[in-house]
Amino acid sequence: MVGQVEIAARPLEPALYLVATPIGNLGDITLRALETLAAADVLACEDTRVTRVLLDRYGIRQRPTPYHEHNAAEAGPKLIEALGAGKSVALVSDAGTPLVSDPGFRLVEKALAAGIRVVPIPGPSAVLAALTASGLPSDTFLFAGFLPVKDGQRRSRLEELKAVPATLVFFESPRRVADTLAAMVDVYGARNAAVGRELTKTFEEMRTGTLAGLAEHYAAADTPKGEIVVSVGPPVAETPLDAGDIDRLLLSLAAEMPASKAAAEAARMTGGRKPDLYRRLMDLKARASDVQV
Structure with missing residues (x-):
């Protein structure tokens, strides 16, 4: 029971369920997600300790099993075997929608190849949360994930994306955000941008402006804490020369x-x-x- 809402563990059909979980505020979980987590025969997650916090918050007595980048080769076939035996498997990441920044896509690929049904249970997404609060065009956007750590490779990747006619969304480490913004100024010039930090959490911050202004701010500020999402506006159309x-x-x-x-x-x-x-x-x-x- 959560407040006045009862989480009913209704039987699930055999399938792989991709369950979105909160990116910070545990109150953002959906009722359908809770029901799925409670009813799944197997609950696979990145970090059992992180998922345990969510389960305990809602009184769900599940025993999560780890599935992450370091054990995917071993754990993946076991999950496919369970699905093949007619069991329901729920997959969650530490935060947000599975497959966006974890090895879950490999599991989905194998499940589909085996003729197993895959069911999305939509919900929180750091990408969409940042995009919608950025003030940048959202009709067309590209999620580009994490940029390379090394400066040369980072700039090469930014160059590859320079002409994309869409708002670009990146995940970034707080330790590298100042360097990344500086590189973006060099490659993208005078574009509008936004930096989202600790979205949905107590110290949530959304800072907007030009890339140059944001780069100047983070170059002078202390290293920020928390998860970072950087959004960059699309290329500015230049007036053609006559x-x-x-x-x-x-x-x-x-x-x-x-x-x-x-x-x-x-x-x-x-x-x-x-x-x-x-x-x-x-x-x-x-x-x-x-x-x-």
Whole structure:
């Protein structure tokens, strides 16, 4: 019994149930999730101690079994075997929706290959919580997970995502958030962004602004505590250059470098084709020569 709500452990059909659990506030659990956790024949989780806190909070007498990155190769086949024997298996992560940042996708892949039904039990998600509170466009977004730890690899990954026409959402360590924001300024420039910290918890914080402003704040502040979600707005559409602007750019570049190189640089800056820009530059030079004659 939770308040005036009774958690009934109704029998579950044999299937793999993906159960979303709170990302911080235990009150965010859904009734369906609680019923599923109470009724499952097997409850698999990342950390039995973390899941035990949730189960105890709602008086659910289940004995969770570990399934995580380090034992997936051994525990996964056992869970598939239980499913094949007609049992119901509930899978939870430490927080949020399973499979977003844990090895659960491998279990789902094997279950589907074995013809086993997979049932999502939706609920809390750090990605959606951060996105909806960020003030950034949410009609199209890309969850990019954790960025690489090493600076060079991190910047390469950011470059790969630079042209994606969507809001980008990342998970990040509090120890690396300042460095990551600095790298984002270098790669993405003047985009709007948001940093969500400790979402749904007591010290929840959502800080919004430009990437440069956020990078400056976290560079000067003490290392933040808690889970971090960084959201970055989509690319800002640039106003295309008109013919006159392109002519002036070509002539300016040609005054400092050979025509071929000037055309190549103009192509990089405008997105135009080098052969077309080269011919344009040659025409401009010919006209200038005729005028002088």
